[in-house]
Amino acid sequence: MKARRANSREKILAAAADVARETGPGSLSLDAVASRAGVSKGGLLYNFPTKAKLMQALVEDYLRAFEQALESARTAGVIGESPLATYIKLSAEHAEESKPSASWIFSAIAEDPDFLTPIKSFRRQVFERLKGETPDLKALLVCYLAIEGLRSMNLFDSDVLSRDERRLLVSSLLEIAG
Amino acid sequence: MKARRANSREKILAAAADVARETGPGSLSLDAVASRAGVSKGGLLYNFPTKAKLMQALVEDYLRAFEQALESARTAGVIGESPLATYIKLSAEHAEESKPSASWIFSAIAEDPDFLTPIKSFRRQVFERLKGETPDLKALLVCYLAIEGLRSMNLFDSDVLSRDERRLLVSSLLEIAG
DNA sequence: TTGACAAGACCGTCCAGACGGTACAGTAAG
DNA sequence: CTTACTGTACCGTCTGGACGGTCTTGTCAA
Numbered sequence: 001m002k003a004r005r006a007n008s009r010e011k012i013l014a015a016a017a018d019v020a021r022e023t024g025p026g027s028l029s030l031d032a033v034a035s036r037a038g039v040s041k042g043g044l045l046y047n048f049p050t051k052a053k054l055m056q057a058l059v060e061d062y063l064r065a066f067e068q069a070l071e072s073a074r075t076a077g078v079i080g081e082s083p084l085a086t087y088i089k090l091s092a093e094h095a096e097e098s099k100p101s102a103s104w105i106f107s108a109i110a111e112d113p114d115f116l117t118p119i120k121s122f123r124r125q126v127f128e129r130l131k132g133e134t135p136d137l138k139a140l141l142v143c144y145l146a147i148e149g150l151r152s153m154n155l156f157d158s159d160v161l162s163r164d165e166r167r168l169l170v171s172s173l174l175e176i177a178g
Numbered sequence: 179m180k181a182r183r184a185n186s187r188e189k190i191l192a193a194a195a196d197v198a199r200e201t202g203p204g205s206l207s208l209d210a211v212a213s214r215a216g217v218s219k220g221g222l223l224y225n226f227p228t229k230a231k232l233m234q235a236l237v238e239d240y241l242r243a244f245e246q247a248l249e250s251a252r253t254a255g256v257i258g259e260s261p262l263a264t265y266i267k268l269s270a271e272h273a274e275e276s277k278p279s280a281s282w283i284f285s286a287i288a289e290d291p292d293f294l295t296p297i298k299s300f301r302r303q304v305f306e307r308l309k310g311e312t313p314d315l316k317a318l319l320v321c322y323l324a325i326e327g328l329r330s331m332n333l334f335d336s337d338v339l340s341r342d343e344r345r346l347l348v349s350s351l352l353e354i355a356g
Numbered sequence: 357t358t359g360a361c362a363a364g365a366c367c368g369t370c371c372a373g374a375c376g377g378t379a380c381a382g383t384a385a386g
Numbered sequence: 387c388t389t390a391c392t393g394t395a396c397c398g399t400c401t402g403g404a405c406g407g408t409c410t411t412g413t414c415a416a
Contacts, residue, residue: 026290123336159298
């Protein structure tokens, strides 16, 4: 679409995520993001005219990426696999990444709590879809919530569970999901 | 120990939680808390000499309250009930409260991410204890994580699950916990 | 009983710094 | 000529916190 010289947009987005993760959600200032991205503040404001637009882009990119990953996992998955199982596997992989991938969310809701609404409605959508595809509601609830718990641990960079325990959890969930 | 004239300390703490919930984590300023608590800024600073101390008090009170609730639930609980089942019931009750009880956490970690460490170590402690008391590790993992998911939904004020679904989830977990 | 006084609890104002955002002149590439 | 920036200077606002003053309460000697 844009960016002939270089892809500043993505650099900036990545820099914002890094700054949020490393220096904390409250320290996500435009100056910090700009210098981290190797871009001047003027350049940042050229790409994202306001801080809110930056946050919005962060949210939208995140949601789009997850949606695409889910879609391709669904088509590329094992044929006999249930949609719930696919969801569990994909989410577990995401949570297994060493870096908390979305701690910028904290910055976003600190900036304006309304940034949560698109995320919430996306989650709701995914859950409703899963509900239509899963015969056993109890199994769905348990698995979905446990995955949500895993996501939360990743978000808060919690080390309550060991790697082995995480693996055992996932395999148990897959067993429950059938 | 303190507060001869009135109990400003608790009023302030409650006000801080209210402000964080209603106006968002980023808007938790001393001025806002003071006016909400019906106290001047000077008075607030008298009780909590710095913003960090306020946050710390919020964290400590929260942890202490949960610990006490857990302890009394353990002693007052049904005799045949497993510790895991007690934990599930208590946490579910907490999550059932209409107001997100701890959204000030976002404010705290925006202020300084280190406020998470006492919370994390507390969680770890609780989990380790549960691990020593629960024979079935798989059941523990699934239940603990699902509860964590429930907590996260409450924290983010998410409405993905209906009340009925939450109830079904809890009963399923209790079934798994045995 | 009373008056002096100390301490505790709180008020209201002020300030330095940080932040988001604007403005604008310059420049290198296509 | 346009796009995509860089760099600098600047403004208005908000925030944490310091500070000095004020009102209330308890204590205790006379």
